[in-house]
Amino acid sequence: MPTTLHTVLDLPHLRLSLFAGAAGLDRPVSWAHASDLDSPWDWMAGGELLMRNGCTLPVSGAAQAALVERCAVAGASGILIGEDPETPALTGALAAAADRHGLAVLTAAYSVSFVAVARAVADANTGEASARFGQIEKIYGALRDSLGDRTGDSPTARLGRDLGCRLLLLDTATAHPVDPAAEAPEPALRQALLTAVHDHDGRIPGVLHVPFTEGTTVLAVEVPAEEPTVLVAVEPPGGDTSLLHHLATAAAVETARQGMLREHERRLGSELLAQLLDARVDPGAAREELAAHRLPAEDLVVLAVPQEDVADQRDLHLALSRRRVPHLLLNRSDLLLALLADRPGEVAAVHQRLGPGTPVGLSGRCALERISDARDEAVWSLALARTSAGGLVRYGDETGFTVLRSHAEARAVVDRVLGPLTAYDRANGTELLGTLRAFLVNRRSWQRTAAALNIHKQTVMYRVQRVEELTGRRLAETADITELWIAFQAHALLRGEVLR
Template identity: 45%
Template sequence: MAYRVRDLLETPHLRLTLKGGGDGLDTPVTWAQTSDLEEPWSYLAGGELLMKNGQTLPESVRGQTALIRGAAENGICGMVIGLDAATPELTPEAVALADQLAFPLMVVPYSVGFSSIGRAVADAAGSGRIAVTERVYNVIRQSMAHPAPANVLAQLERDLSCRIAVLDAATGAVALDASDPPPDDLRDAIVSEIAHRRGAIPGVLHVNAAQQRALVVEVPDEQPTVLSTYAFRGPSTELVHLQHLASAVAVLLAQQNARREHDRRIGAEVMSQLCDGRMSDREGDRELGERGIDAVTSCVVAAEGVSATAERRLHLGLGRRSVPHLLLRRGELLYALMPVTDTSLEVLEQRLGDQATLGISEPLGRPSRAPNAVREATWAVRLAVSTSRRTARLADARLFSALGDPEDARVVVDRVLGVLIDYDATHSSELVTTLDTYLRCERSWLRTSRELGVHRQTVVYRIQRIEEMTGRRIADTATLAEFWLALRARDLLAVPD
């Protein structure tokens, strides 16, 4: 039988006195919690009895009514105010509001500690709470031995008498494969509230939308993740159950992430074969089809400035948004074969950060065109450095009409950079790399030296040597244009290692 507010009032040694909200005495009490916060419900799930020090009770009508309304609207079952010499009087307006909302408002003498009230509630509700918590972890233990996440969530929903959704905190996308999304309006409200708080989630986030109420807590995971309970078939999920449930879901996510990491490594081998031209169209269509990738509409995206951690975040983020993809790292660049849509570009920007530079090829069309698509993406990412959005498509690069195809690009490279390339090959020098870095760094000696890890005077010497060998003055606008065009043509011809 549920423990109610009425039971507390009828416990003689607690000496509680009802001041208002008598119509709510049959409200169940799940826990008793002290808090002196202005908005204590941010760390309570609902169903708790709030115990508040009299010294922190607002004196004003506005302050008292705001506290009562906020507690009632967020599922707090009632409030006990500790009396002491500094406790302000409860205003008639506050008492009237408690009556209107059927929110039990009680006071307790200074001589009765809050611990006595808390112990009474814990003794009454403790056995049931332990039983539910034990069922949560039993379900997780079973899933570790026999992975079946869909059944796991269904069983947890039955035990907790509510629906459960595991969502990406930034996008609202389903984060756990077995989880069903909440109604669209509720999901949008959750994402909006988290964004409004700049991702800072309190102990419990109370979200309301279209007469639907949800409790949201953070889930410990590599990606920003939240767990939401809603559609309650009884009292709201208790805070302690929410916390245990979030930890349990973290275990399920870790299992899922391990599976996805395995898939990423398998996919990297497929991508490697495609990029090297080691796969026929027939083989490629079969491999891509198994992964849900349409060669006709997918592009190769080259990303520069991506750490290994960001690569993992991207893989998990694309998986959460159900974007089919392959990833492959070669040297300083990360390559992705994927459909390029507003959704996939949004994931790229979110997971890779502002420092990443992106180059996008023409649509793949057929698997055997992958080596050329990789060159196109590599070329485009070099051009993206000079754009404000740090993203460029091969179509944008067509402004350099002289580089319409690889043969034209080879002519430009040989004519402008040939002598430098030959010299670097013979003397193991880095003149071409220095020139490229110097132009990318907007001809800053200091930035170039930092980028290359050499002394500033070394950069000055190398640029002078480049001018001597090519017969071109780097201060001339025409020379800058030729060098930049030739370097980008070299990117087009390069086959990443």
Template identity: 30%
Template sequence: MSRLTVGDLIAMDQLGCAAVAGMGGLDRRIVWAHTSELDPWDWLGADELLMTAGLCVPSDERAQCTFVERLHEKGLAGVIIGDDVTAPPLTAAMLANADRLNFPILRCSHTTPFAAIGRTVALASQSVQVSRVARLSRLYEHARSTSLAETSLLVRLSRELQYTLHVVDVEHGTDVLPTDNPLSDATIRSLTSRVAGTLDRLPAHLTLGEGADYVMTAHALPTHRKCMLVMEGSPATDVDAFALLHVRSLIGVEVEKVTREREYADEVGEGLLRRILAGSDAPEAVTPLLEEFDLSAPEWTVLSFDIDFLPAARTIAGDRGVPNVTAILDERAYMLLPTGRCSETIDVLSGKTRAMGVSPSATAIGQISDSARQASWALDTARSTGVPVARYSTDAPLFVPRTRTDARHATDAILGDLLLYDRGHESHLVETLETFLTHNRSWTVTADRLGIHRQSLAFRLRKIESVTGRNLKASSDIAMLWLALRARAHASALTD
């Protein structure tokens, strides 16, 4: 570790550096010196010396004070500002703030090239280069041997760096890679809240918590998913920008690999679930395939939700290690999972989607297709009532069927005469009824969707009332007709 301090630079007369503020911090250690005219806190790290011609130094007094504070908060060793016309005048308030923070501000002669200062720091740091390269070699060895080890890459890197590492998907609020000590839900919520408005361009660095013996920081990862690396440990433990750059790269590659593996598993799982729902494979043929997805549980539950939520549901369930297979059928998504993991999964997913239907438990593979229909009917209930989660009731009445056979009975009991009339007269009364109820009994919208005149619609609605014996102004009759239409739709769904 370099022992060069800010005071040592000043003592080298040939460099022409002089402190103008923050003399109480001249014992600050310098591990590297770098120029930057952009926002330096985004590009330099702890114990690094900023060298600037002054372009990044604001001219406003308040802004200059903030400039010093941000450099100090990032842990920089100090700043050298070139003594030429490029830099704005340094205000008394800025210098006083630097004195208060013991943050060194140096001016150097315009005849001293920054390269000379940089090389001086580099020479002083050469003694630590061998150990730094050795550490880098160990980092890549951890990555290479992870597939052969029982512990994850994140755990191995945590031990090497003496920091506890976590990877958080800040879009979905999940811990992406397994660790010995998962990050708390409260910390994940705090992080996702802080970056909620910057998902398209995550901040390079955030400080989440700081104390005398503890620091927690977050760093954006180079991944397709919106992920950040969270590091927690002692501020006395040195992880410089050089090591952090490679750690981020290694972990980013691991996240991409895990993501690709899950995407492939989701594709295979979708084919499996489709075959189960279609009943095209014998149960004894399906059982070993389910075991490959850790779905050999004696009881399964099916969830149903909107198809636009499926990618997020797969990501969240995968990050939480919930065994599942998913598929899209008939404009809705289904997830098969062990009943024992159902409650926690519903708790996590329900706050992120508008509506969800939940089936009763299935105890045999042959019952899963009925469970999917029940989850689908429950989803319709959730949508129509506005509740986030609807569970299919096992004591449902006739118009909330339990099986495809029940659905057909419900359809025949309520819509049978209307279906027969349509077949005999080619009258499209069932289509008219469904369009009318789907659009909240709007005459204008219904007539427009059917391409008929309002008078023709009036005739059809009177005929529907006559054939069914139900009143299209009575809430109870409307409810029965609507649920019968839903039962009819689902009776033909999920077929091969």
């Protein structure tokens, strides 16, 4: 028989008194716990006797009644108030709330320690503790079997059956299963969990009570993992909070195993993307490989991000996998490249995970055969994104450089305007192109340009004169200067840079 509050109240050595809520004396009590937290109900799993010092009790009747109401909703067994010189008056509102919710409110004399009450409840529940140990043994038995690969079941699935409840291991941000093959929560339960997490500012208290259908208990506990993870228990056995945390420990091992599988998946994806970019894979085989990664052979985009703006490729891969975003990732030439399906929601998910301020270059839509060209488009767009307030630039979108909206246009401008200088420098070992760039960057100052290049001012003047002869453009004419400056912008952007 489980211990009830009536049993605890009748223990003579505790000298407890009933203040209100007599209808709740038949509630079973699993544990007595002292807490001065502002929201102790966030750490309850049900069946606790909450013990509060008088000095931590709210003063107003409304606040005292709210304490009773929230504890009742969380499934507390009762509330014990320790009387001391600072205990405020127990109000009629407190008594009315206790009677209304059938939650017993007890008082303890100043001379009675909370330790004595906790020990008495523990001693009275010795038989219940034996059953609890049996449940804990089931948890770690399932964990041992999973580590030894003795069964194809996940620990979470097996424990749900063994304990007679429903267990779900979910991503905190999306409420999707950590294991893509696992049971998914129904939409109503998923939304209830997301709402409860949002109401707690994304943080999971000791035990999160998830409001669901009336009469159904849904609790969630945090699971230690690389990405925020929760274990959700629907109709968990008993009311022991510690049992849920044992379950979370087992779930952490399962989450780590899923992380290893995702890491293997990431490495395979990186190798495939490298082969696609270098044209080292047969198109037919490439289509099969993309399908295995849940990516189409058409309607793809390449995304480019500076490596220094990505904390960890493993974390990004895990986060995108949790969000059901098919992708391939590859680090190359100080860039992180990603291949995605051209769907706005998936591109937005990547940008959100990287951070809104992260510069992101996005190619135009491409098919399998154009992935290498799409990489160049993404790098081009990234150069523009570094100066974009929005952080993400898609190839072909309007930019600040109106005449430089595409890779092909930029190449044409460079070849037409700067091509003669490049050819002359290559044939004669001169540095006319670099001198012109320095001259424009330094606002056509002979002296500053000479200092920047560490040459004589007369040398700068001679080189600029030769530039005018080869390009057919005069640096005294505004139109010619504008054309040369745009050509240098195009030259820089083709190299993944921004001319300043």
